[in-house]
Amino acid sequence: MNAQKNRFYKRLFEIIPGFLTWSTLISLILLAIFKPVLASIFVIAFDLYWVIRISYLTSLLLFAHRRLERAKGVDWLKKCDFAGDHDGLGYRNIYHAVLFPAYKEGLDILTASISALEHSNYPKDKIIVVLSVEARAGAQAQDNALMLKEKYKDKFFKFIATSHPDGIPGESRVKGANATWGAKVLKGFLDSEKIEYEHVVISCFDADTCVEREYFSCLAYHYLINPKRTHSSYQPIPVYNNNIWHARSIARILELGSSFMQMIETMRLEKFVTFSSHSMSFKTLVDVDYWPVDMISDDSVIYWRCFLYFNGDYSVIPMYVTVSMDVATGVTILETIAKQYRQKRRWAWGVENFPYLMLGFMENNNIPLTKKIRRAFHILESHYTWAVWAIIITFIAPLPIIFGGGLFARTAIGYNLPSVSAALFRVSLFTIFICIFVTMKLIPPRPDDVKPQKKLIMIAQWFISPLVAALLGSAPAVDAQTRLMLGKYMHFHITEKSRKKSN
Amino acid sequence: MIKGDKIFRMAGFYFSVLLFLIMLPILLSYSLGYKIDYKAFKIYKTGIIYINSQPSGASVLVNGKLYKDPTPAQIEELKPGTYKIEVKREGFYPWEGELIVEPNMATRADKIVLFPVTREMKILGKLDIADFAISDNNYLYYFTRSGLFKSATDGSGIKKISSYSSWPDKMNERKFSPDGDKILYFNNNTISVVYLNPENNVAKEKYEARVEEVLKSPDTIIGAFWYYDSGYIIAVTDKDVKVIELRGGMIRNIASLYRFSARPGSLYYDEKSDSLYFTDIKVESGLESKRHLYRLDLRRTFFDSLREFLLNKETGVERSKK
Numbered sequence: 001m002n003a004q005k006n007r008f009y010k011r012l013f014e015i016i017p018g019f020l021t022w023s024t025l026i027s028l029i030l031l032a033i034f035k036p037v038l039a040s041i042f043v044i045a046f047d048l049y050w051v052i053r054i055s056y057l058t059s060l061l062l063f064a065h066r067r068l069e070r071a072k073g074v075d076w077l078k079k080c081d082f083a084g085d086h087d088g089l090g091y092r093n094i095y096h097a098v099l100f101p102a103y104k105e106g107l108d109i110l111t112a113s114i115s116a117l118e119h120s121n122y123p124k125d126k127i128i129v130v131l132s133v134e135a136r137a138g139a140q141a142q143d144n145a146l147m148l149k150e151k152y153k154d155k156f157f158k159f160i161a162t163s164h165p166d167g168i169p170g171e172s173r174v175k176g177a178n179a180t181w182g183a184k185v186l187k188g189f190l191d192s193e194k195i196e197y198e199h200v201v202i203s204c205f206d207a208d209t210c211v212e213r214e215y216f217s218c219l220a221y222h223y224l225i226n227p228k229r230t231h232s233s234y235q236p237i238p239v240y241n242n243n244i245w246h247a248r249s250i251a252r253i254l255e256l257g258s259s260f261m262q263m264i265e266t267m268r269l270e271k272f273v274t275f276s277s278h279s280m281s282f283k284t285l286v287d288v289d290y291w292p293v294d295m296i297s298d299d300s301v302i303y304w305r306c307f308l309y310f311n312g313d314y315s316v317i318p319m320y321v322t323v324s325m326d327v328a329t330g331v332t333i334l335e336t337i338a339k340q341y342r343q344k345r346r347w348a349w350g351v352e353n354f355p356y357l358m359l360g361f362m363e364n365n366n367i368p369l370t371k372k373i374r375r376a377f378h379i380l381e382s383h384y385t386w387a388v389w390a391i392i393i394t395f396i397a398p399l400p401i402i403f404g405g406g407l408f409a410r411t412a413i414g415y416n417l418p419s420v421s422a423a424l425f426r427v428s429l430f431t432i433f434i435c436i437f438v439t440m441k442l443i444p445p446r447p448d449d450v451k452p453q454k455k456l457i458m459i460a461q462w463f464i465s466p467l468v469a470a471l472l473g474s475a476p477a478v479d480a481q482t483r484l485m486l487g488k489y490m491h492f493h494i495t496e497k498s499r500k501k502s503n
Numbered sequence: 504m505i506k507g508d509k510i511f512r513m514a515g516f517y518f519s520v521l522l523f524l525i526m527l528p529i530l531l532s533y534s535l536g537y538k539i540d541y542k543a544f545k546i547y548k549t550g551i552i553y554i555n556s557q558p559s560g561a562s563v564l565v566n567g568k569l570y571k572d573p574t575p576a577q578i579e580e581l582k583p584g585t586y587k588i589e590v591k592r593e594g595f596y597p598w599e600g601e602l603i604v605e606p607n608m609a610t611r612a613d614k615i616v617l618f619p620v621t622r623e624m625k626i627l628g629k630l631d632i633a634d635f636a637i638s639d640n641n642y643l644y645y646f647t648r649s650g651l652f653k654s655a656t657d658g659s660g661i662k663k664i665s666s667y668s669s670w671p672d673k674m675n676e677r678k679f680s681p682d683g684d685k686i687l688y689f690n691n692n693t694i695s696v697v698y699l700n701p702e703n704n705v706a707k708e709k710y711e712a713r714v715e716e717v718l719k720s721p722d723t724i725i726g727a728f729w730y731y732d733s734g735y736i737i738a739v740t741d742k743d744v745k746v747i748e749l750r751g752g753m754i755r756n757i758a759s760l761y762r763f764s765a766r767p768g769s770l771y772y773d774e775k776s777d778s779l780y781f782t783d784i785k786v787e788s789g790l791e792s793k794r795h796l797y798r799l800d801l802r803r804t805f806f807d808s809l810r811e812f813l814l815n816k817e818t819g820v821e822r823s824k825k
Contacts, residue, residue, distance in 0.1 A: 045531070056519040059511075063512075411607060414609070415609035
């Protein structure tokens with residue numbers, strides 16, 4: 001495909017998600033004004049679809065939760081031992097490389113993350129830590145990296161602290177560029193030590209990611225027994241437990257919501273895509289030429305890169321162990337909303353994967369057409385639904401009644417619409433109780449400096465979830481899609497993490 | 504994936520799809536007012552009647568048949584036509600009416616008031632009442648042969664506010680002034696004013712109210728209106744239109760603004776435009792017939808200048824009152 005054609009199709013695929021979203025929202029508003037009966041029919045059908053959908057998804061959440069609970073009692077290291085050798089690979093010769101692409105995260109945040117590695121039950125002489133700090137983050141960040149290296153260099157097989165230079169040609173200021181730099185430094189070390197790439201599993205973590213004790217054992221086990229180990233990524237359940245008791249309700253709901261979505265996704269493997277902190281074979285990473293250095297959504301686009309490289313023969317293996325991160329929260333509600341909005345918009349910018357994937361599909365003739373259609377539909381549908389559902393349910397559903405006027409109010413559907421919508425909403429309330437149940441199981445014990453009554457807030461917060469979903473769920477997604485549609489590309493904005501110290 | 508979970512997931516997914524496909528036509532037909540006859544494979548258009556009453560909880564009879572729910576009740580799946588609806592509750596007069604049900608439409612009868620069968624009658628003040636008036640600020644005034652009394656509207660807190668008792672046998676009208684401080688009343692030849700606010704009394708008397716006759720006219724008085732911030736009264740007799748000034752102590756300014764060429768019929772004084780609307784009646788061969796509608800703009804009379812003059816003199820007082 002020549003460059004001009006490529007540019008044309010890129011723009012076309014960038015426009016499609018935003019166009020679909022805006023067409024839907026504007027059409028529904030116009031329909032509510034000019035054809036309130038038709039709009040009401042749509043609203044009722046959508047409400048029903050949504051109630052059934054969230055009931056189905058909530059049942060998947062319960063199953064995923066059950067699997068997470070079951071996995072808690074498993075001694076993964078023992079299982080690794082019992083698993084023996086597979087294709088000449090045993091857990092004793094599997095190395096874990098943990099890559100932290102960092103910017104200006106404080107020493108407290110990085111220390112907690114590295115300390116969690118130290119406390120894992122996997123042999124430390126098989127763990128390599130790579131701390132890749134942005135050079136533009138300043139001298140303090142570099143000093144911190146060196147301090148951490150000094151502190152932990154004897155605790156692991158190797159602790160590499162490196163500085164990612166700013167302004168390398170072809171790179172944007174994105175996390176993927178820093179991660180790629182760190183991975184290349186790691187490659188140099190592995191080459192010098194003559195360690196085979198297939199024997200190394202690389203985990204690319206956000207700077208605030210704290211693994212649980214069994215993480216690397218669980219990862220090694222899944223890597224070991226998987227005959228297509230290099231054709232898979234390994235996805236833990238991301239939870240936001242580091243500061244959840246100190247975060248604001250709005251932020252908690254959103255982060256718990258994303259944990260729940262990830263748990264649900266583990267039950268839908270055909271749609272499963274890597275998200276946030278995850279792991280993969282280092283060999284695969286080198287084969288696909290690392291992370292893209294000019295895209296924001298490095299966590300998901302690496303999956304699609306592998307998917308295209310292996311002609312569709314690439315999957316994500318769910319692991320029922322958790323990695324814990326920080327809730328993006330602020331001192332005030334407004335600050336929290338702003339932080340959450342920016343973070344969710346960055347996540348929603350994952351819609352850039354759609355044009356990336358479509359262009360990849362156009363150039364790849366080895367992936368079956370049905371698979372291409374299915375995956376393209378999944379990615380488009382997920383971003384489209386993300387952007388429109390909460391806006392339709394919260395803001396568009398009442399419009400036929402507002403704009404319908406007296407004649408519409410006299411029709412049977414005008415009369416029935418509020419009661420039918422309310423009845424469907426009541427049915428969906430049970431999902432909130434399930435969310436409360438899973439929340440209470442998922443969160444860590446209450447710290448001593450948090451008052452007992454905060455447990456009640458943990459429960460009550462779920463009742464504001466529909467409004468929060470509309471404001472901070474759909475709106476950032478519409479924003480991101482609109483920017484992509486208009487060609488106003490986003491730049492990577494690091495969500496500032498701050499943690500209140502427990503007494 | 505664990506096999507059992509996969510089976511559950513697939514079963515859940517297809518069940519959800521099936522549930523949606525089954526529920527959607529049911530929900531939409533219900534919402535749109537259609538009824539599906541599964542036995543006859545037919546779809547009917549129906550309508551809804553929504554009934555509510557004050558008080559609620561009343562029984563509803565549709566064409567003589569008791570409906571399962573009391574008010575507020577939503578009667579659904581009614582075939583188009585006219586229905587006789589009765590709303591009954593013990594201790595209240597029943598309501599009945601005919602409501603038309605149109606296809607795919609909702610008929611509302613949600614403002615039905617049921618009146619109690621027995622109402623307690625209460626005697627308010629066992630006084631010899633000539634007449635009474637109720638003010639905007641919820642006071643009841645009793646014009647009695649033993650004086651003027653005042654109470655709350657339910658009759659409580661009754662007290663005498665004036666010993667004046669020479670009320671006319673028939674008061675044609677009673678009007679509270681816009682400032683709420685005075686009541687004017689008139690009969691065929693006199694206009695009187697009751698000053699209710701003691702602060703406005705010239706002389707402090709035993710009782711807080713004072714009654715004063717402001718006009719005795721040889722001509723028949725047919726209307727009287729408050730004018731200009733309750734300081735004046737427009738009096739309309741069968742001969743002319745007069746303005747009576749209530750200020751000035753013993754001296755009272757009374758001016759005739761307009762003389763009618765024929766006896767006026769209907770009267771209306773519009774406060775917003777300070778205009779008097781009236782029809783005059785010309786007597787022809789002993790028969791009365793209305794002729795024209797007139798508008799008298801009181802702002803343009805000489806009295807307007809007088810008012811301005813007085814205002815200029817008393818600006819401080821007027822403004823501080825406002």
